[in-house]
Amino acid sequence: MFIGNDAAAPGFLTVAAPAGCIRPIGKTLLSECRGAAKPMRFRKCRDVIVAGNTPQFLYVNHDGWLSRYKILHNGGRQIVNFVLPGEIFGLPACAFPSSLYSVATITACSLSAVPIEIVTSAAERNTELSMALLLAAIGDAAILGERLIDTARRSAYGRVSHFLLELFIRLERSRQTDGLSFDMPLTQEVIGDALGLSPVHVNRTLRALRDDKLIALDGKRVTLRDFEALCRLSDFEQSYLGESTWRRREPVNTSLVNDASLAGATTG
Amino acid sequence: MFIGNDAAAPGFLTVAAPAGCIRPIGKTLLSECRGAAKPMRFRKCRDVIVAGNTPQFLYVNHDGWLSRYKILHNGGRQIVNFVLPGEIFGLPACAFPSSLYSVATITACSLSAVPIEIVTSAAERNTELSMALLLAAIGDAAILGERLIDTARRSAYGRVSHFLLELFIRLERSRQTDGLSFDMPLTQEVIGDALGLSPVHVNRTLRALRDDKLIALDGKRVTLRDFEALCRLSDFEQSYLGESTWRRREPVNTSLVNDASLAGATTG
DNA sequence: CGCCTAATTGAACCCGGTCAACCTTAGTGG
């Protein structure tokens, strides 16, 4: 059982990772924990984190796709999120005594694994890192919230559209798109498991989107032919994927606060 | 426009909050930011945070129920989560330039509002607080993930069951249950908006659960008559609601790590 | 070339939505 090859460590990170691909949180993490990050490679369709186990690492994903999922008692699989190139994963797992979800590779992946204790102690010393982790967790929750709305309120047509738009924006900000096209190494079954649809219906929905000239498919290549229309029909607003930062003004004079969010307040 | 009454502040927190009700994160927050926390009261059905606005406060909810929701373009409302007595809210809102969701009171509420800048600077000084915030964010995401599975994979019957079990556990840990009973100040329409069901079907489902002697309803009072059966049929595992803490062992000797989560790793 | 996986398409079924009507309860004001 190997967990990467230390001899390959020097240079591994910069060689394997497409320039500009790693998201800010990953960069911060790697620069703070440089010595402790262990490079690894996984073939496709391997579990990196197994639900129920005690997780030990926070991971930076350099170049592959992974899914966070859970197997239900009826045998169904729900994918709660995807980990795209440049993103980190494993933080939620480390917050629970045993991991709630499994994380498996979809494609082959180069990862950097940082022991969670290293992350914890680094975060205690470095405010920037701990705030970045917090923002990452909140950002993940925002994506989950939007997917919840997907499955709860949108038709299959809107769901698939919204999903493709989200992937596009997330890939674009790591410069992994080409115009309005990107590579999506997902089977229709995997898409269905993420969106709560049967693979058959994913197929029909993609066909409908193609027939309506909203998207084009060529193998694993997706092209958004009418970005605006897709946004409109799926209620897509990309703000939930936005880069967030902590606002750090001078503390406001709260006695003069004029914020509509308080409009309903009565005297205490 | 009032944002609470400072004169009422001394003693307010301890008087209004049922003993033992406030969750650890809220306690930590209030003790770290004691002077800055402003007490407020809201009547029921008032927006505390409005989607699209720039939020300024993190809130501790002392004694009421609130919902985080979003209005879709088609007019539908999706409730992504509830804020129960003792829980905090407003953290995700503060991470984005404008709040993604609205938060509205369901019942009358006593809140403590802490300016986000105070929280930020306190978190920078105090590792315990910043870690607690991170855990709270991860815990919220876990709840969202479970609700995603609800709407994506479970039948209405399982969904409602799972929802009631989650409420029960969340209320129980703040000692707001009585045996297997608790008060749920939600209309069937609100439940539907949370679970992605029509109010009509929520009604039918509750009736079915009653007929099957799994629950009992008396006004706003819910009693879980067969906890085990409810867990079984809805795939409920309460670990996702668990109290989580950071494991802080000595860094492991990674060359000897024997973790199943690495079983798929190949040499780097 | 043959195998296996994934994509595709058709047909029948069913869960949950929608519409509509009626009932129950709590709150209000005379």
Add this chain to the structure above:
DNA sequence: CCACTAAGGTTGACCGGGTTCAATTAGGCG
């Protein structure tokens, strides 16, 4: 004390989007 009202709960009938089952085609890889 009671009549009126409004909001929420309850139930029935019908409809449709999505599932399921099943069969066929296309594609990738040894």
